[in-house]
Amino acid sequence: MYSWVSNEPLAVRFPALFGLEKCKTVTVSDRLRADGTGWNWEWKRAVLDGGESAELQQLVALIGVASLSNRQDEWRWELDGSGIFTVQSVKKKLQVQRLSIVPYVVTRNSWVPRKVEIMAWRAELDRLPTRCALLRRNINVATDLCPLCGDFPETAEHLFVNCGFAQAVWHVVSQWCKIPPIYAFGIRDILEIHKYVTGSVKARKAIYAICLTSLWCVWKCRNEAVFNNTLWSLQKVIGEIKTLSLLWVKARARQQHLDWVVWGAFSLYKIGW
Numbered sequence: 001m002y003s004w005v006s007n008e009p010l011a012v013r014f015p016a017l018f019g020l021e022k023c024k025t026v027t028v029s030d031r032l033r034a035d036g037t038g039w040n041w042e043w044k045r046a047v048l049d050g051g052e053s054a055e056l057q058q059l060v061a062l063i064g065v066a067s068l069s070n071r072q073d074e075w076r077w078e079l080d081g082s083g084i085f086t087v088q089s090v091k092k093k094l095q096v097q098r099l100s101i102v103p104y105v106v107t108r109n110s111w112v113p114r115k116v117e118i119m120a121w122r123a124e125l126d127r128l129p130t131r132c133a134l135l136r137r138n139i140n141v142a143t144d145l146c147p148l149c150g151d152f153p154e155t156a157e158h159l160f161v162n163c164g165f166a167q168a169v170w171h172v173v174s175q176w177c178k179i180p181p182i183y184a185f186g187i188r189d190i191l192e193i194h195k196y197v198t199g200s201v202k203a204r205k206a207i208y209a210i211c212l213t214s215l216w217c218v219w220k221c222r223n224e225a226v227f228n229n230t231l232w233s234l235q236k237v238i239g240e241i242k243t244l245s246l247l248w249v250k251a252r253a254r255q256q257h258l259d260w261v262v263w264g265a266f267s268l269y270k271i272g273w
């Protein structure tokens, strides 16, 4: 939230002066001279040298640069030139912030093999050899189109997030894990789902392991299509995700009671998770 002249209320920014102000609920127009040439301060007593007068100097300098009009006050959305809220402007701001901060660190998950974590990390960094990535490196590929849908250029984000095939995978995964539908803008959103779902620590770790396994299986499915010309059905990919994740989690979580019945229904409460 921004106030009219600063990114915080004047009462917060100039606490000594606020203490001196006679009317704590005063408006800007109450203090503005009718001819707009200056200010009608109403202090409880004279402003003293030192902190108070320093604040007053800063305040006058700050409001001196503000331009005031006779219009009614209104709220403006600062992230869009039109002043009106748009989802697009929030998305843009988030993307810029993501780019400016330190590289994203994929949270470790000891229930999947290291190679799976590394693959997910490379996907998030856009370092997988997708068709678009190869073309960027001037490597000759016959087409840049996604091998799973054939409709859009194959970037990592398309393959794992926007592709109709990937969306179908996430739809089934969310139903299986009994979590809200997965709506992702990027691979990072997939990697963070486990942080925002309800459930025990172990159940959320299992959901994270499943998301990592799903990324692994979509990549495997993509490689089958590219190198073996075989298009897996959605059912086959889901079967692969369930089987591999059970195998890995059962062994790595050292959980003998975890079996196909519990895992297939995702009824982890039965084994105390």
Ligand SMILES: [Zn+2]
Residues within 6 Å of the ligand: 146, 147, 148, 149, 150, 151, 152, 158, 159, 162, 163, 164, 165
């Ligand atoms: Zn696609």
